[in-house]
Structure formats: C-alpha cells, structure tokens
Amino acid sequence: MSTFNQDLEQIKNNFEQEFEKASSQTDFENLKNKYLGRKGSLAEVMKKIGSVPASERGAAGKLANEVKTSMTAKISQKSGGESGDGQGFFDLTEPGKAQKMGHPHPYTLVRDEVTDIFRSMGFEVLDGEEVTTDYYCFESLNIPKGHPARDAWDTFYIKQQRKKNEDLVLRTHTSSMQVAVMEEEEPPLRKVVIGRCFRNEATDASHEHSFNQIEGFVVDENISVANLVSTLKQFLQALFKAEMEVRLRPGFFPFVEPGYELDFKCLNCKGEGCKVCKHSGWVEFLGCGMIHPKVLNFAGYPKGKYTGYAFGMGFDRITMMKYKIDDIRLFNGGDLRFIHQF
Numbered sequence: 001m002s003t004f005n006q007d008l009e010q011i012k013n014n015f016e017q018e019f020e021k022a023s024s025q026t027d028f029e030n031l032k033n034k035y036l037g038r039k040g041s042l043a044e045v046m047k048k049i050g051s052v053p054a055s056e057r058g059a060a061g062k063l064a065n066e067v068k069t070s071m072t073a074k075i076s077q078k079s080g081g082e083s084g085d086g087q088g089f090f091d092l093t094e095p096g097k098a099q100k101m102g103h104p105h106p107y108t109l110v111r112d113e114v115t116d117i118f119r120s121m122g123f124e125v126l127d128g129e130e131v132t133t134d135y136y137c138f139e140s141l142n143i144p145k146g147h148p149a150r151d152a153w154d155t156f157y158i159k160q161q162r163k164k165n166e167d168l169v170l171r172t173h174t175s176s177m178q179v180a181v182m183e184e185e186e187p188p189l190r191k192v193v194i195g196r197c198f199r200n201e202a203t204d205a206s207h208e209h210s211f212n213q214i215e216g217f218v219v220d221e222n223i224s225v226a227n228l229v230s231t232l233k234q235f236l237q238a239l240f241k242a243e244m245e246v247r248l249r250p251g252f253f254p255f256v257e258p259g260y261e262l263d264f265k266c267l268n269c270k271g272e273g274c275k276v277c278k279h280s281g282w283v284e285f286l287g288c289g290m291i292h293p294k295v296l297n298f299a300g301y302p303k304g305k306y307t308g309y310a311f312g313m314g315f316d317r318i319t320m321m322k323y324k325i326d327d328i329r330l331f332n333g334g335d336l337r338f339i340h341q342f
C-alpha cells in the first residue's frame with residue numbers, strides 16, 4: 001500500500017475515533033475544520049497525491065473522495081446541516097424566540113407624513129444646519145444685534161468661532177435657513193425645513209430646550225397672501241384629514257411684513273369652545289407673513305423683483321395634537337411604555 005493510502009487510512013481512523021466522542025455542536029464544528037477545512041488533514045494529504053505512481057493515482061484519488069464524502073455526510077447529519085436530517089439537534093416543533101421589532105418614533109411618523117404632504121405640493125424638504133451663525137439666525141432676518149426682538153429667542157451662543165468674527169449659535173428657529181438657502185438659489189423657490197431647534201428654556205409640559213420646527217418659504221414673482229393661506233389650508237386638511245377653516249390675525253415677526261398668526265377652527269368642539277381651544281373656538285397654529293423686503297435684500301435678490309411668503313410652526317405641537325399627547329417631555333424621556341404605543 002502506498003504511503004498516500006496509509007495516510008488516508010490513518011486520517012479516517014482518527015476521524016472515526018474522535019467522531020464517536022464528539023457530542024456538542026462545537027465538537028462537530030471543530031471536527032469539520034480539523035479534517036475537512038481548507039488547512040485540514042485531508043487537504044494536507046491531498047498535496048501528496050503527486051508522489052503516487054501514475055498507475056495508482058486514479059484509484060488513490062477515488063479513495064480520497066470516498067473518505068471525504070463519508071466524513072462530510074457524518075458531520076452534516078449530526079450538525080443539522082442542509083443535507084442532514086438533524087437528528088436530535090434541530091427540533092422543528094420547538095417554539096422560536098420572538099424577535100423584538102423596532103418601530104418609528106412618533107416624530108418620525110409625523111415628519112414622514114408632513115414631508116409627503118409638502119412634496120406633493122411641490123416643495124423641497126430640507127433639514128439644514130443645527131449650528132448656524134448669528135447672521136443667518138438673526139441679522140439676515142431683520143433682527144439686528146441689541147434689538148429687543150431678540151428677547152423672544154433665548155439663545156444658546158457658542159464660544160468657538162468657525163471663522164473670525166462669525167458668532168455661532170444653536171439655531172433657535174428653522175427660519176435660520178431662509179437666507180442661507182436664498183443665497184444659493186434663484187427663485188422660484190419652494191422650501192420646507194424640518195428640524196431640531198434649541199432654546200435656553202425652563203422645561204415644562206409644553207417647553208423643551210430641544211424641540212422641532214417646520215419652516216416653509218416660497219419666493220417668486222407675484223406671490224401673495226392668498227397663496228400663503230391656500231397652501232396652509234391645504235396642508236392642514238391633508239394632515240388632519242378633515243375640512244378646515246382658518247383665519248389670520250395680525251402678528252409681529254421682524255422678518256415678515258405684514259405678519260400674521262394663523263388659527264384654525266377647533267376640531268374638537270367645531271368652534272363651540274372647549275378645553276383644547278381654551279374656550280375660544282380657535283386653535284392658534286403658526287406664525288406667517290409676507291417675507292420682509294429687507295430679508296430678500298440680504299439674500300441679494302434684485303430690489304422689487306420678487307415677493308414671497310414664510311411660515312413657521314412647532315412640529316412637536318403638531319405631533320402632540322395628532323396623537324393627543326399632553327406633555328412634550330415624553331418624546332425624549334426614554335420611557336418605553338410611551339414609545340411602544342406607536
């Protein structure tokens with residue numbers, strides 16, 4: 001018998017002895033690697049097949065193959081592999097372990113819905129920079145340094161500067177994207193910015209230091225208040241899936257002129273007066289108006305050529321209204337009993 005065949009015989013015997021002793025999945029896995037692996041005993045002995053006299057080589061190869069096939073069959077039978085019957089190792093009737101599925105946060109659900117609605121009306125939806133400059137957050141929105149209007153936004157200022165003389169802030173509102181976007185693009189513009197904003201607030205059921213806003217703005221020739229109202233009404237109807245009635249009241253925001261507060265008739269009491277609308281029949285919804293000519297000027301647009309409207313709303317509030325949530329702090333509070341309801 002050639003040494004090749006003797007070696008094969010040896011491997012086969014060793015394998016059989018070890019196979020008898022093996023009992024766990026790990027044992028079978030180790031055996032497979034040791035004997036059948038890329039650097040296993042069988043592969044090693046096969047390297048020597050060239051030294052077998054040519055006349056015996058065919059038979060030697062055949063024998064090696066038989067050894068390999070029988071080892072593979074034995075192992076796969078025990079380890080429940082594709083070709084094995086998995087005796088004692090794979091019980092089809094045993095109940096599986098349930099996988100816990102994740103699910104979207106209520107913010108994500110509402111953000112996706114709002115995004116779809118605005119996209120269907122031809123708006124591009126952006127998120128924009130959370131760290132921005134004093135210029136984009138205030139100055140370019142007609143709120144100069146030292147102006148009392150700044151008091152309306154309790155701002156987190158950042159000590160570091162990206163560039164010399166450029167003060168950085170955490171954006172207090174998504175209006176900070178208005179001029180930043182306008183500088184890059186010529187009208188017609190239809191943009192919606194949805195994202196996180198930050199204010200140095202004392203937190204309570206309706207205030208958080210981090211919250212979310214939706215800002216929308218449109219710039220083109222001949223844009224009017226009528227366009228603003230019809231867009232917002234359509235948006236509200238799509239969001240609440242109901243016929244909506246809206247009204248404008250005068251409101252002051254330095255970056256719009258004229259500026260308004262838009263209310264909608266309370267869905268809860270149909271305008272009769274209830275707790276939700278503080279017995280007024282109307283729910284205050286958002287601030288809006290026609291973009292101030294100074295803002296268009298900061299954007300570098302030719303004087304008098306374009307008009308536009310802008311609106312800004314609390315995204316958290318919409319989510320709270322949609323799901324009847326009464327405390328804003330629940331969103332990021334990490335209480336799974338709350339989160340798993342969505």
Ligand code: DAH
Nearest residue numbers: 173175287288289310311312
């Ligand atoms: N940025 C304002 C805020 O945070 C909201 C707002 C009011 C945005 C009027 C607008 C607007 O675009 O026209 O309070």
